[in-house]
Amino acid sequence: MTPSTSPGSRPERIFYDGDCGVCHWAVDFVARRDEGGRRFRFAPLGGAAFEAEISPQRRSSLPDSMLVLTGDGQLLLRSDGALHILRRIGGPWGFLAALLRVVPRPLRDWGYDLFARVRHRLVRPPEGTCPLMPPELRARFDA
Numbered sequence: 001m002t003p004s005t006s007p008g009s010r011p012e013r014i015f016y017d018g019d020c021g022v023c024h025w026a027v028d029f030v031a032r033r034d035e036g037g038r039r040f041r042f043a044p045l046g047g048a049a050f051e052a053e054i055s056p057q058r059r060s061s062l063p064d065s066m067l068v069l070t071g072d073g074q075l076l077l078r079s080d081g082a083l084h085i086l087r088r089i090g091g092p093w094g095f096l097a098a099l100l101r102v103v104p105r106p107l108r109d110w111g112y113d114l115f116a117r118v119r120h121r122l123v124r125p126p127e128g129t130c131p132l133m134p135p136e137l138r139a140r141f142d143a
Contacts, residue, residue: 011041013053013069014085018044022119023066033089040088065116079108 014030016023027042034040043049045064053069054062068081076084079100086097100108 010071011037011039012071012088013049014040014042014081015045015050015054015067015069016042017064017066018046020065020119022122026066030085030089033093040085063113063116065112065119078112079105082112083108 014027016027030040031037031042045062045067050059054075058075062075063077065078066081066085068076068084070076070084083097083100086093086100088094
């Protein structure tokens with residue numbers, strides 16, 4: 001049994017930028033690969049779940065991109081969060097995460113930040129809902 005499917009483990013939380021089309025795509029990508037919703041739950045940055053789980057002092061210093069709150073309370077930012085998600089999804093994505101982990105964090109984060117600066121121009125978010133999800137995935141989202 002892999003760590004991503006260990007019995008009794010509670011889903012980790014992915015906080016995402018609700019105004020970002022790339023974040024919407026990423027949330028959809030992860031939700032569809034998280035069979036049964038055992039690994040992750042999702043909530044927008046600035047939403048009620050985010051404000052309840054992340055202290056105001058901590059929130060003020062966070063980037064406006066995806067963040068991962070692990071089951072042990074660790075908050076993963078930038079490339080560490082992205083690689084953690086890929087590892088937890090497993091399969092070829094876990095292998096990709098292992099390959100990318102050999103790149104030093106400052107270089108990974110530089111690339112992540114560079115992409116984050118242009119992401120709003122690459123993909124527009126869907127209008128009217130945040131994010132647009134099929135009914136079978138909506139139960140994994142918190143406000």
